Amino acid sequence: MNTREDVVIAAGRLFAERGYHGTSMRDLGNELGLLGSSLYSHVEGKQALLVEVVSRGARFFQDAADAALARGGSPPDRLRALIAGHIGVVLDHRSEVRTYLNEAAALDDERRAAVIAARDRYEASFRTVLEEGCADGAFRSDVDVVIISIFILSILNAVERWYRLSGRIDRDDLVDATYGFVLDGIT
Template sequence: MTRLSRDDIVAGAGKRFATHGYHGTSMRDLGDDLGILGSSIYSHVGGKQELLVAVVERGAGFFVEAARDAMATDASPEDMVHDLIAGHIGVLLDHRHEARTYLTEVDFLDPVAQQRVNDIRDTYEEAFRSTISAGVDADVFRKDCDPRLATIYILSILNALDRWYDEAGRLDREAIVNDIYRFARAGLK
């Protein structure tokens, strides 16, 4: 057993926060998961709140990265919406704990970190909004479609995924991406 890294601690915190919530997790709980004492965590991080910040910012970063990748192509607005959806679902499934903590515990961030995370979130949502907006301008989406509302609707569907979707179940990843894409695209038309 070699010494744990800071990333190990943050990953463990993500798992605990995602399943038990920030306030439902004690430093001793977290230490138990990691095989060390709660007090030993303080040799890696400054405190519990610092761990929440690290987990949430990691989660937010994954989403922004995925959006940047999707936007980096010259795909049509329709295809780009598909890619944004696929990217979001990829993050949700590949980084479940960080994604979920980002989505559910952001309210418990100290005000400074919360502002920072909300700015990141706005950047991310802007990728959806501008793509949908481009589709409206290109007449491929409805003229009276409000990109802001449509973005919220699509992200609402996406963010709820981790509460019910099981990748080992009937629908594989491609199937759920396509089904949600079809539902969303219909709403945009």
């Protein structure tokens, strides 16, 4: 009745809501209408599920960044595309994103290191665009691109924590507000 993919998706949902250590295999089975022990015909174990959910989160982000940069354009255009892409991933793949951002500590050392490397690769997309914008005069050249990219990603990653689709602000408004704030601040 359930496919391996169903199990991974349900696991992402529970890991996102209750955390990896707060989710038992029986909880997960219950979510799918079967016993905890029955999950082992679909997956190797609980840790393998976390690895798969986290890997999907990482891939969604990197794919979005690659797509955003592939269209080219000026540094501001590409920065806006990166921002829009990131927000799109957060809103469309919330469970995987939450698990990717918040449950990496539950991975073993090797897998956790891979996540950190993936995040740095992704962040480098932002740093590169910022550097090019500083070089061509679109952005202030006195900014520290490492710190600024952290600030921008802090805003983007936090969207998962507060944004509700039911609210008064829609996806495009959020992209506009974020891009506007990053460019000009509050003055």
